[in-house]
Amino acid sequence: MKPSQRLFIKSALNQGAKLRLDADQAHYLINVLRMPVGSEILVFNGKDGEWSAELVSVSKRGGELFCLKQTRAQDIVPELWLAFAPVKGDRVDYIVEKATELGACVIIPIITERTIVRKVNHERLLARCIEAAEQCGRLSVPEVFPPLPLSAFYDQREDDALILFADEAGDNMTIAQSLGEAKPPIVILLTGPEGGFTPLEREKLRGCEHVRPVSLGPRILRADTATFAGLALVQSVWGDWT
Numbered sequence: 001m002k003p004s005q006r007l008f009i010k011s012a013l014n015q016g017a018k019l020r021l022d023a024d025q026a027h028y029l030i031n032v033l034r035m036p037v038g039s040e041i042l043v044f045n046g047k048d049g050e051w052s053a054e055l056v057s058v059s060k061r062g063g064e065l066f067c068l069k070q071t072r073a074q075d076i077v078p079e080l081w082l083a084f085a086p087v088k089g090d091r092v093d094y095i096v097e098k099a100t101e102l103g104a105c106v107i108i109p110i111i112t113e114r115t116i117v118r119k120v121n122h123e124r125l126l127a128r129c130i131e132a133a134e135q136c137g138r139l140s141v142p143e144v145f146p147p148l149p150l151s152a153f154y155d156q157r158e159d160d161a162l163i164l165f166a167d168e169a170g171d172n173m174t175i176a177q178s179l180g181e182a183k184p185p186i187v188i189l190l191t192g193p194e195g196g197f198t199p200l201e202r203e204k205l206r207g208c209e210h211v212r213p214v215s216l217g218p219r220i221l222r223a224d225t226a227t228f229a230g231l232a233l234v235q236s237v238w239g240d241w242t
C-alpha cells in the first residue's frame, strides 16, 4: 500500500539515493508521525517527482532515508503568482498556506502606501508553504520572495505576465472576463492591505498596460479573503483546475 505521509526533501531523488534528514525532520518523523525504522514515506523535492523512501535510521540529531521508487512524475504547475499586501497577525501565515494549497508558484509580499505590516518572517512563511505542500499533495513548494515596494513590483514586472489588480473601487471586469480572451503564460493576482490602495496607486496601476483591474464581487472582502477568492477564480478559468 502506498504510504500516505509526505516530506519535502532538498536533495536529489533517484533509485537508491541516501537522503539525510535534519533534526527538525527527524523530530517530525519520530514524535509527530511516530514512524518506526523500516516504515516508508513519500518524498518530493520540486524537481524529481515523488518517490517512496524507507526510514533506515533516525535519532534526535537526524536520520536517513533510502529512496526506493518513483511514485509520481514531476508535474509543472501553472505560473500563478500571488502578490499581496501583508496583513496583521498570523493571517499572513494563513495566506501563504492557502496560496500553496490553491496552487500559487510564486508568493510576493507587496508593500503599499497603506500596508501596516512592512516586515515578514521569510523563514516562517517558507516553512508554512512546505507544510502545506506536504499536506495537499503538491510536488513543489512556492517560491517566497522578500517584501517588495509596489513601485518596484510593477517596474520589475515579468514581460509576459498579466497582473490582475483586485480593485474594490469602480466597476471592473470579473476574473473570468479578463482571462476570457487572453491566455497569458504568467498570471499575477495583486491584492491590497486592510486600508486598500491609495487613489494614486490605483491610478498608476490602472495606467499600466499589463494590468487588468478586476472585481471580486459586490462586497468588500477582507484582505486575506481576497487572496483566496482571487486565486480560486483564476484557477477555475485559467490554471490547473480546468
Ligand code: SAM
Pocket (backbone or CB within 6 Å): 165, 166, 167, 168, 169, 190, 191, 192, 193, 194, 195, 196, 197, 214, 215, 216, 217, 218, 219, 220, 221, 222, 223, 226
Ligand atoms: N478599500 C477597502 C474598504 O473600503 O474597506 C479596504 C481594502 S480590502 C479590505 C483589501 C483588498 O482586498 C483590496 O485592496 C482589494 O485588493 C481586495 N478586495 C476586497 N474586496 C474586493 C472586491 N469586491 N473586488 C476587488 N478587490 C477586492
